[in-house]
Amino acid sequence: MEVIEINLIKDQKGQGAAEYILLFGGVIIIALVALQIYSGYFKQGNTFSAKDDAEEIRKNLTSNN
Numbered sequence: 001m002e003v004i005e006i007n008l009i010k011d012q013k014g015q016g017a018a019e020y021i022l023l024f025g026g027v028i029i030i031a032l033v034a035l036q037i038y039s040g041y042f043k044q045g046n047t048f049s050a051k052d053d054a055e056e057i058r059k060n061l062t063s064n065n
Helices: 015-037 039-044 050-063
Strands: none
């Protein structure tokens, strides 16, 4: 008995494009979420100071213990 192989999907040319669309869509969503989270910095006009942020985090961590 002879086995007949059926290939339903041979054309995969659009697969790479679809993967790039999903990748870029994910990056855009992550960027929008990060912008939403950090929008407080931009709205309040705070200056970015790593020293002040680190001190505030230390203060919050020590006051909760």
